[in-house]
Amino acid sequence: QQNVQQSPESLIVPEGARTSLNCTFSDSASQYFWWYRQHSGKAPKALMSIFSNGEKEEGRFTIHLNKASLHFSLHIRDSQPSDSALYLCAVNTGNYKYVFGAGTRLKVIA
Amino acid sequence: EAAVTQSPRNKVAVTGGKVTLSCNQTNNHNNMYWYRQDTGHGLRLIHYSYGAGSTEKGDIPDGYKASRPSQENFSLILELATPSQTSVYFCASGDEPINQDTQYFGPGTRLLVL
Numbered sequence: 633q634q635n636v637q638q639s640p641e642s643l644i645v646p647e648g649a650r651t652s653l654n655c656t657f658s659d660s661a662s663q664y665f666w667w668y669r670q671h672s673g674k675a676p677k678a679l680m681s682i683f684s685n686g687e688k689e690e691g692r693f694t695i696h697l698n699k700a701s702l703h704f705s706l707h708i709r710d711s712q713p714s715d716s717a718l719y720l721c722a723v724n725t726g727n728y729k730y731v732f733g734a735g736t737r738l739k740v741i742a
Numbered sequence: 743e744a745a746v747t748q749s750p751r752n753k754v755a756v757t758g759g760k761v762t763l764s765c766n767q768t769n770n771h772n773n774m775y776w777y778r779q780d781t782g783h784g785l786r787l788i789h790y791s792y793g794a795g796s797t798e799k800g801d802i803p804d805g806y807k808a809s810r811p812s813q814e815n816f817s818l819i820l821e822l823a824t825p826s827q828t829s830v831y832f833c834a835s836g837d838e839p840i841n842q843d844t845q846y847f848g849p850g851t852r853l854l855v856l
Contacts, residue, residue, distance in 0.1 A: 636784075666844065675746075675832065675847035676785070720784055722845075729800060730775075730845070732785040 634659045636723050638733035645740055651708040653736045655721030658702065664724040665697055667706045670735075671717045679719075680706070711740045745769060746848035748833050754854045761820040763851050765833030773836040773843055774816040776800070776808060778829040779850075785832065791816055823855045 635658040645651050653667075664683050668676040682688050682697045682704065689695075697704040708715055721733045746767045755761045767774065772793050777785040787800030789808035797808040805827060807819040820827055831851045836843030 638784075668845075675849050676845075677847070678844045681844060722785075729787060729790070731787075731801070732777075734782055734784040 634662070634723060634725060634729075634731040636721060636731045636733040638719075638721055638736050640736060641734075642737040643739070645711050645738070647711060647713060647740055647742045649711050649740075651711045651715070651738060651740075653706045653708075653719050653721075653738070654703065655705065655723075655733055656703050657723045657731075659723070659725050660699070660702065661725050662699070662702075662723045663726045665695075665704050666722040667693075667695060668720040668722060668732075669715075669717045670720060676720055711738075713740045713742050716740050746833060746835055746846050748831075748848040748851050750851060751849065752852045752854075754856065755820075755823045756856055757824060759823050761823050761827075761853065761855075763818040763820075763831055763833075763853070765816045765818075765848055766814050767816075767833075767835040767846075767848075768814065769835065769837075769846075770813060771835035771837050771843075771846075772813070774810065775834040775836070775845060776806075776816070776818045777832045777834065778802070778827075779832060780829050788818065788831075825855045827853065828855045829853060 666681045667679045670676040692709045694707040718735045775790045776788045791810040809817045833848040834845040
């Protein structure tokens with residue numbers, strides 16, 4: 633049974649800071665990885681995905697994946713108050729079942 | 743962007759009653775999912791479907807049934823609602839290939855079972 637853990641549970645950073653969010657998974661057969669963002673009272677929305685080891689950058693967001701370490705992360709450069717949200721990581725082992733972490737609640741203060 | 747709608751948005755039900763949550767998507771996605779979201783648990787998969795007429799069990803299917811009568815519609819049915827099913831329910835759809843599909847979520851249904 634896949635176990636997906638996120639850290640930290642919550643985070644407060646000043647505007648302009650670099651923010652790092654972490655996700656670990658237990659199943660070494662995991663193949664596909666996502667970060668979703670959920671603003672308060674809203675639906676989760678996909679931010680980025682990565683399917684092979686390494687790094688991927690899109691604007692202020694960078695995702696790192698290290699399958700051997702069972703770890704992937706999301707880094708936000710120049711964090712903005714609008715980035716304040718619940719961040720969810722998701723892992724798929726190659727079937728229809730996606731497993732989500734419990735989330736990291738980020739607050740960016742101006 | 744994919745459009746996924748859910749109804750009702752809020753629902754109060756009594757213990758032992760039947761509850762049906764509906765989901766509609768207009769982007770012709772084959773894959774659809776039902777999740778519940780509870781504090782400390784993130785999103786947990788209840789049922790999913792890979793096309794009209796198909797339903798499959800997710801990680802927490804007990805107490806729930808699903809129905810996919812068409813490409814666009816996917817319902818979640820609680821035959822005998824219990825207070826432990828009080829939660830926020832999200833429907834999602836995804837484009838292929840199935841294992842790599844980004845999921846598009848509806849706005850959620852807040853269910854309170856008294």
